[in-house]
Amino acid sequence: MDWDSAKQHCNERNWQWSLELINQAQKEMEELEMKLKKCEDQQKANRLYNACNY
Numbered sequence: 187m188d189w190d191s192a193k194q195h196c197n198e199r200n201w202q203w204s205l206e207l208i209n210q211a212q213k214e215m216e217e218l219e220m221k222l223k224k225c226e227d228q229q230k231a232n233r234l235y236n237a238c239n240y
Contacts, residue, residue, distance in 0.1 A: 189212045196205040
């Protein structure tokens with residue numbers, strides 16, 4: 187999602203409540219992306235570990 191465009195749209199219309207909602211959603215998405223990356227890295231590490239043990 188293009189967070190900056192959404193924020194600009196809300197700023198132009200002075201939609202403070204929407205801007206706060208967008209900021210919260212952006213923060214949650216960034217946290218989820220970090221968690222996903224950790225899970226993906228762990229999966230890669232597990233596959234490599236398992237491949238080395240066979």
